Amino acid sequence: MVAVINQKGGVGKTTTSANLGHAIAGSGKKVTVIDLDPQGHLSVSLGVTQNHSGIDDVLLNNRTLQQQLVSVREGLQLIASGRRLPEIEQLSEEGARSGDLLRHALQGKLSGQDFVFIDCPPSSGLLVTNALFAVDEILIPMAGDFLALQGLSYLMGTIRKFERVFKKKYKILLVMSRYSPTRPISKQVLNILLQHFPEQILATVIRETAVLAECPSFGKTILEYSPKSRSARDFRNLAKDFQESRVMMYGGK
Ligand SMILES: Nc1ncnc2c1ncn2[C@@H]1O[C@H](COP(=O)(O)OP(=O)(O)OP(=O)(O)O)[C@@H](O)[C@H]1O
Numbered sequence: 001m002v003a004v005i006n007q008k009g010g011v012g013k014t015t016t017s018a019n020l021g022h023a024i025a026g027s028g029k030k031v032t033v034i035d036l037d038p039q040g041h042l043s044v045s046l047g048v049t050q051n052h053s054g055i056d057d058v059l060l061n062n063r064t065l066q067q068q069l070v071s072v073r074e075g076l077q078l079i080a081s082g083r084r085l086p087e088i089e090q091l092s093e094e095g096a097r098s099g100d101l102l103r104h105a106l107q108g109k110l111s112g113q114d115f116v117f118i119d120c121p122p123s124s125g126l127l128v129t130n131a132l133f134a135v136d137e138i139l140i141p142m143a144g145d146f147l148a149l150q151g152l153s154y155l156m157g158t159i160r161k162f163e164r165v166f167k168k169k170y171k172i173l174l175v176m177s178r179y180s181p182t183r184p185i186s187k188q189v190l191n192i193l194l195q196h197f198p199e200q201i202l203a204t205v206i207r208e209t210a211v212l213a214e215c216p217s218f219g220k221t222i223l224e225y226s227p228k229s230r231s232a233r234d235f236r237n238l239a240k241d242f243q244e245s246r247v248m249m250y251g252g253k
């Protein structure tokens with residue numbers, strides 16, 4: 001189970017969840033994606049309308065997980081966010097194990113799936129806490145700008161604190177999700193990341209392209225919207241990288 005996390009907004013969490021999820025499903029695997037963001041962008045990106053009840057009613061105890069699964073593509077199922085998801089952020093921290101609701105709800109329920117991705121909101125609130133409790137893997141999409149590095153050190157601090165307190169060790173991978181080869185800062189950020197996270201950055205970078213920004217408005221992934229584009233190729237390659245833990249080597253780019 002993989003949480004797609006970065007508290008910084010707009011870095012490509014949802015784009016990665018939808019397209020990587022679909023690309024892995026396309027290689028014959030069973031994939032479930034969970035929209036844990038009240039914005040509901042993952043659901044919209046996959047063409048599912050926002051007023052669908054989803055993970056909200058599972059966490060608030062009205063529905064079972066099975067009731068909320070929507071088959072969206074061959075091999076790919078979605079659990080939408082749902083209108084009541086913001087209520088989770090409002091539960092008090094001391095409330096009965098409010099950080100552990102998601103782990104509890106998912107326990108053993110998706111064991112038939114090869115991969116489960118949880119698309120997190122851009123915050124470090126209770127929803128993200130729930131995701132960190134539930135998963136053992138973390139995928140961090142990174143945009144290629146300077147402030148992204150600052151945000152990352154904060155995020156890594158949060159993750160390490162979780163590891164200490166809950167005595168767990170996450171498998172952590174990073175993906176350059178909005179890479180502009182023509183902008184020097186993108187390369188600089190990547191080089192700094194390679195120094196700090198050797199063997200943790202997925203080998204394929206997702207380039208910044210117009211076509212990738214267009215597909216959510218059609219409720220399509222890039223593999224449907226423009227299957228021959230280089231962005232579709234990026235995501236097919238990333239799907240291979242992810243499944244084979246193929247990472248970038250320092251000095252390689
Ligand atoms: N590689 C890319 N090339 C072009 N556009 C991109 C790329 N990645 C993401 N985008 C666009 O940038 C915007 C933000 O991306 P996305 O929604 O995936 O980020 P996010 O991290 O999930 O945002 P939020 O923090 O709000 O949840 C979207 O309009 C998306 O289509």
Ligand SMILES: [Mg+2]
Pocket residue numbers: 013014015037041042119120121
């Ligand atoms: Mg998002």
